[in-house]
Amino acid sequence: MLYRETGDFKSSYAADQQTFPIxxxxxxxxxxxxxxxxxxxxxxxxxxxxxxxxxLLVWSMAALGLNILTGYCGQVSLGTGxxxxxxxxxxYKLMTAFxxxxxxxVVILSGGVTAFVGMLFGLPSLRIKGFYLAVAxxxxxxxxxxxxxxxxxxxxxxxxxxxxxxxxTIFGIAVTGASAPPWATYLFCLTLVFLFAWIARxxxxxxxxxxxxxxxxxxxxxxxxxVQPLKAKISAFAVSSFYIGxxxxxxFSVWLGAVEPTEAFGINVSFLVxxxxxxxGLGSILGSFLGAAFLTLMPVLxxxxxxxGLGWPTDLAAHFEIMLVGGLIVFFLIVxxxxxxxxxxxxxxxxxxxxxxx
Amino acid sequence: xxxxxxxxxxxVLNGLMTGVMYSLVALGFVLIFKASGIFNFxxxxxxxxxxxxxxxxQTGQVPFAHLINAVLGTDVHHWGPGLPTVLxxxxxxxxxxxxxxxxxxxxxxxxxxxxxxxxxxxxIGLAYFLEGTGDLMWGADVKALDVGLPSGGSFWWxxxxxxxxxxxxxxxxxxxxxxxVSAAIIAVVLVVxxxxxxxxxxxxxxxxxVADDHQAAxxxxxxxxxxxxxxxxxxxxVALVAGIMWGAKSGVQFSLSLIALKALPVLILGGFTSIPGxxxxxxIIGVGEKLAEAYVGPLVGGAVENxxxxxxxxxxxxFRPQGLYGEKIIERI
Numbered sequence: 001m002l003y004r005e006t007g008d009f010k011s012s013y014a015a016d017q018q019t020f021p022i023x024x025x026x027x028x029x030x031x032x033x034x035x036x037x038x039x040x041x042x043x044x045x046x047x048x049x050x051x052x053x054x055x056l057l058v059w060s061m062a063a064l065g066l067n068i069l070t071g072y073c074g075q076v077s078l079g080t081g082x083x084x085x086x087x088x089x090x091x092y093k094l095m096t097a098f099x100x101x102x103x104x105x106v107v108i109l110s111g112g113v114t115a116f117v118g119m120l121f122g123l124p125s126l127r128i129k130g131f132y133l134a135v136a137x138x139x140x141x142x143x144x145x146x147x148x149x150x151x152x153x154x155x156x157x158x159x160x161x162x163x164x165x166x167x168x169t170i171f172g173i174a175v176t177g178a179s180a181p182p183w184a185t186y187l188f189c190l191t192l193v194f195l196f197a198w199i200a201r202x203x204x205x206x207x208x209x210x211x212x213x214x215x216x217x218x219x220x221x222x223x224x225x226x227v228q229p230l231k232a233k234i235s236a237f238a239v240s241s242f243y244i245g246x247x248x249x250x251x252f253s254v255w256l257g258a259v260e261p262t263e264a265f266g267i268n269v270s271f272l273v274x275x276x277x278x279x280x281g282l283g284s285i286l287g288s289f290l291g292a293a294f295l296t297l298m299p300v301l302x303x304x305x306x307x308x309g310l311g312w313p314t315d316l317a318a319h320f321e322i323m324l325v326g327g328l329i330v331f332f333l334i335v336x337x338x339x340x341x342x343x344x345x346x347x348x349x350x351x352x353x354x355x356x357x358x
Numbered sequence: 359x360x361x362x363x364x365x366x367x368x369x370v371l372n373g374l375m376t377g378v379m380y381s382l383v384a385l386g387f388v389l390i391f392k393a394s395g396i397f398n399f400x401x402x403x404x405x406x407x408x409x410x411x412x413x414x415x416q417t418g419q420v421p422f423a424h425l426i427n428a429v430l431g432t433d434v435h436h437w438g439p440g441l442p443t444v445l446x447x448x449x450x451x452x453x454x455x456x457x458x459x460x461x462x463x464x465x466x467x468x469x470x471x472x473x474x475x476x477x478x479x480x481x482i483g484l485a486y487f488l489e490g491t492g493d494l495m496w497g498a499d500v501k502a503l504d505v506g507l508p509s510g511g512s513f514w515w516x517x518x519x520x521x522x523x524x525x526x527x528x529x530x531x532x533x534x535x536x537x538x539v540s541a542a543i544i545a546v547v548l549v550v551x552x553x554x555x556x557x558x559x560x561x562x563x564x565x566x567x568v569a570d571d572h573q574a575a576x577x578x579x580x581x582x583x584x585x586x587x588x589x590x591x592x593x594x595x596v597a598l599v600a601g602i603m604w605g606a607k608s609g610v611q612f613s614l615s616l617i618a619l620k621a622l623p624v625l626i627l628g629g630f631t632s633i634p635g636x637x638x639x640x641x642i643i644g645v646g647e648k649l650a651e652a653y654v655g656p657l658v659g660g661a662v663e664n665x666x667x668x669x670x671x672x673x674x675x676x677f678r679p680q681g682l683y684g685e686k687i688i689e690r691i
Contacts, residue, residue, distance in 0.1 A: 076475060128675045129687075131397050131478070131630070135622045136675060139668035146665050150658065221691050267619065271482060278479045312428045319498065320425075323490025329483030334468040337476045 003351045019201060036190060041183035049182035054255045056296045057189040058247050063276040063288035064193075064200050065243025070274070071283035072204055073236035074216030075125050079137035081269035082144035083241050085261055086114045087248025089154050092163045095176075095253065096156060103168040103175055103253070107192065111246040117144075118241020125233050129219075141270055148261040162260045165253040176253045185254045192250065196243060201285050203239065212236050213283075244273075275325075279332050281339025290340040298325070364522060368532040369652045370645055375538035377644020378545045379603060383621035384628065384636040385549070386596040391630045392569040393589040394466070396477045400485040402618020404454070404594060407492045409601030409610045411453050413503050414496040415446040421495045443505050447598070454594030462587045489615060498612065503605035508536040541603045548599060549637060552592075561588060569631075623671035629684025638682060643667045 003024045010016045020026045044053065062080060069075050090110035094101065121140040128136050148154050155163050167177030174180040175188040203209050211232040214222035223229050252259050259265070272295065280291020299321055306317040336342055350357070383401060390398040414421065418440030426434055441449065465484065469477055512534050519532040556562035567575040568585050576582055604614055624643050628635025650666045680687045 124672060124676060128679050130474070132626050132675055132679060132681075135626045136668070136672045138619070138622060139665060139672045142665035142668055146661060150661065218691065220689050224691070275479070275482070278476075282475075313424075315498065316424055316428055316494070319490050319493040321490070322486050323494060326483045326486025326488070326490060330465055330480050330487065333472075333476055333480045333483065334465070337469075337472055 003348070005352070033194070037187070041187055044182045044186055046182055049186055050255070051300055052297065053186050054189055054250075056293055057186075057193045058251045058255055059273065059276060059292040059296055060289050061189075061193050061196065061250065062244050062247035062273045063280060063292045064197060064285065065240045065245075065247060066273050067277045067280075067282065067284070067288045068200060068204070068212070068243065069236050069240035070277055071281075071287070072209060072216060073212040073233065073240075074219075075122075075233065075236065076131070076134040076274075077137045077240075078134050078267070078270045078274065079121060079140035079144075080244055080273045081265040081267060082141040083114050083118055083244040084248030084251060084269060085144050085148055085265035086117045086241075087111060087245030088252035088259060088265070089148055089163065090114065090245065091249035091253050092156075092165070093154070095166060095168060099166070103170060103188075104192075106168070107246055107249045107253070110249040111242040114245020114248065115238040115242040118237045118244070119234055122234050122237025122241075125237065126230060138267075141267055145261050145265055148265075160260075162258050163252065164258040168253075176257070178257065180254075189250055189254060192246065196246065197285060197289075200243070204285070208232075208235060208239075216283075275329060279329065279339055281341030284339065284341035286344065287339050287341030290344070294340065295325075298328070360524070364519065364532065365652075368519075368534075369648050371532065371534060372538070373645035373648030374641055375535070375542055375644070376648065377641035378538075378542045379600070379607075379640075380617070380620055380624045380644055381637045381640030382541075382545050382548070382596065382600040382603060383617050384624040384640055385552075385633065386593040386600065387621060387625055388628075388630065388633055388636045389552075389596065390589055390593050393565055394568075394586055395474065395572075396466075396481060397474065397630070398593065399478065399481040399618065400488060401593065401597060402615040402621070403485040403488045403492070404457075404597035405601035405604065405617065406610070406612070406614040407457075407488050407601075408450055408454055408594065408598040409503060409605035409614060410492045410496045410501070412446055412450045412505075412598070412602065413501045413605070413610050415449055416440050416443060416503075417501075419496055424497060425494055447505070447602075450598055451595060454598055455591045458587050458590030458594050461590055462583060466586060467583065485615070485618075489612070493612075500609045500611040501605075503602065503610050505602055505606060507540050507606055512536050512539070535607075537603075537607055541607075544599065544603070548596070549633065552633070565589065620667065623667040626671045626681055627674055629681030631685055632681070632683035635681060635683035643670065646670050 003022060005022055008021075008023045010021075020029055040053070062084060065083075066077065066080055069077050087110045090113035091106055094106045094109055095103070098106075121137065124136050125133055149161065155161055158164075165176045167174050167179065169175065170184075170188065173184045175184050204212070211222070211227045212235075214225070214227045215229060215232045215236075219229055222232070248265075251264070256264065276291035276295050277288060278291070279294055280289065281287025302321050302324060303317060306312045306320060307314055312320075332339075383405065386401040386404070387398060390396055390401070413419075418436045418438045420426070420434045420437050423435050426432060440446070461484065465480055469480055515532060515534050556566055564575070564580045564585060565588070567578070567580055568582065572582065575585075600617070601610075601614065604617060608614075620643075621640075624636060624639040626639075627642060628637070628639025647663050647666050651663050654666075655662045675681070
């Protein structure tokens with residue numbers, strides 16, 4: 001039968017605690033992974049890569065990062081754009097300073113650099129809470145973007161102030177630069193996202209994740225039962241910034257190829273990722289993916305319908321899109337404030353009792 | 359007085375004027391936060407929307423002309439010469455009240471008792487929606503707004519201050535924009551009016567009661583929902599004033615909605631719940647920003663204005679997490 005615990009016996013603690021406790025859920029997950037890893041690369045073309053799949057993966061990564069901070073640890077941050085910029089510029093500096101370094105290591109290292117910067121800007125969170133903290137993280141946003149605009153060392157003194165990703169390879173296949181084949185960039189991003197989503201899932205249900213959630217639910221109570229706020233908050237900022245930094249590195253090197261800080265890492269990026277997390281569901285790994293998918297795919301769909309289907313001018317379609325995104329956000333918050341992940345949870349509950357709900 | 363010192367005074371004066379403009383936006387935030395606990399991110403976009411509507415009515419644009427033309431293939435743009443300024447302001451005010459009513463009916467009513475972060479996100483969604491609607495209704499081009507306020511530098515002040523410098527020195531007087539001066543006067547009038555309103559009218563007292571304690575206010579027979587409509591209408595009025603001032607200063611365009619971001623450090627400096635805090639915070643941020651731009655900016659390559667306010671607010675918060683005049687944060691388990 002579809003989606004039942006019946007007949008799914010567990011004989012060990014490990015089996016009891018696995019992420020997907022029900023067999024059909026496991027089949028669904030691994031089936032989706034097989035399609036993503038083994039089928040999609042054969043059919044992917046330039047359009048799908050640049051405007052759907054790679055953006056989806058990059059935003060999922062960023063949303064995962066912000067969800068760790070905001071959803072699991074309860075610290076609202078509006079500095080995502082700035083931290084993505086740190087990841088992108090760290091990636092650029094490492095790529096140009098060490099041309100022989102493997103791009104995989106470069107991306108991980110730029111995540112590490114961002115984690116360090118994130119820890120610095122996370123320090124005020126020990127004293128400032130709630131909206132005050134959200135506004136304080138705006139300092140990171142504006143300061144970092146300003147820094148990358150003003151200090152020529154960061155963009156290697158190039159005349160345009162832009163940074164451009166040189167070509168780098170893995171196993172002899174280009175994954176960055178203009179000549180990288182779509183399937184290679186896609187697989188590169190997918191591997192990283194898969195790996196880090198797996199790590200995030202296991203981090204959040206371990207000791208560290210539990211201390212984050214304790215801080216989120218009530219920080220004073222958590223402190224009294226022995227959770228160290230310093231350790232929990234700073235580690236949440238570090239891990240979250242690491243993910244956002246990796247997302248920023250991919251955003252710059254794999255997806256866009258060339259960026260200019262004010263355009264690519266502005267305050268709008270921070271809001272976009274926050275929307276993804278909220279619409280997807282705070283405190284849910286699946287939610288990060290659902291939110292990212294929703295906000296990446298909807299504009300593409302809308303654009304195709306309005307410009308391609310109805311033949312409207314593009315500026316009109318753009319205004320309509322902003323309006324619709326805003327309207328949908330409000331609509332979703334009213335219908336399900338806990339996000340798409342909650343809808344999925346409810347659907348599963350219903351499915352378990354189907355066809356005899358009692 | 360030496361020219362250097364006079365330049366310093368000029369920077370401070372200009373900072374104070376800018377600070378008043380920030381306070382105008384911050385005021386709208388504080389009003390809504392006090393009465394409903396909602397951090398209304400849409401305040402800046404409301405100012406933009408009000409200014410757009412005002413210009414549209416003044417010049418007699420047909421709303422949604424672009425959309426109508428695209429769908430029906432027609433070519434409509436203006437319906438007439440437009441309304442006189444006073445009438446246009448009144449109609450815009452009606453539009454803002456209708457907007458407040460709609461927001462309460464469509465959005466807030468359904469989100470009662472949700473967590474603050476959810477309400478905050480809803481207002482960001484609202485901001486996007488209003489921004490799209492404003493552009494769709496009136497077009498996205500930069501518009502000039504003229505409501506008959508004086509503008510340009512004040513020659514009189516320039517002449518007066520020129521004589522302050524020692525004779526023979528290279529000093530040509532201070533530059534003060536008359537528009538900024540009228541903005542400051544209007545802001546003062548607005549604050550006085552709001553204070554009188556909340557102290558001496560029945561509605562004002564009801565507003566303060568709701569701000570103090572929602573449940574207690576409900577139990578003595580104050581209707582929360584009508585209070586919310588009133589508060590959002592007042593915030594819409596403040597947004598209209600801010601929109602007129604900023605629109606007259608730098609044209610009505612999208613960047614107007616970004617002044618909301620400038621109002622945020624003002625808010626955390628002054629405290630979310632205090633009207634005097636919004637004013638004092640605005641002045642501090644305005645002066646600090648101009649001084650930093652004038653004296654620190656040249657050392658690091660300029661444009662420090664963008665983040666300086668946030669850094670000041672951040673440093674300040676480390677010592678006083680509730681802001682200058684905010685209510686003391688008491689935490690219990």
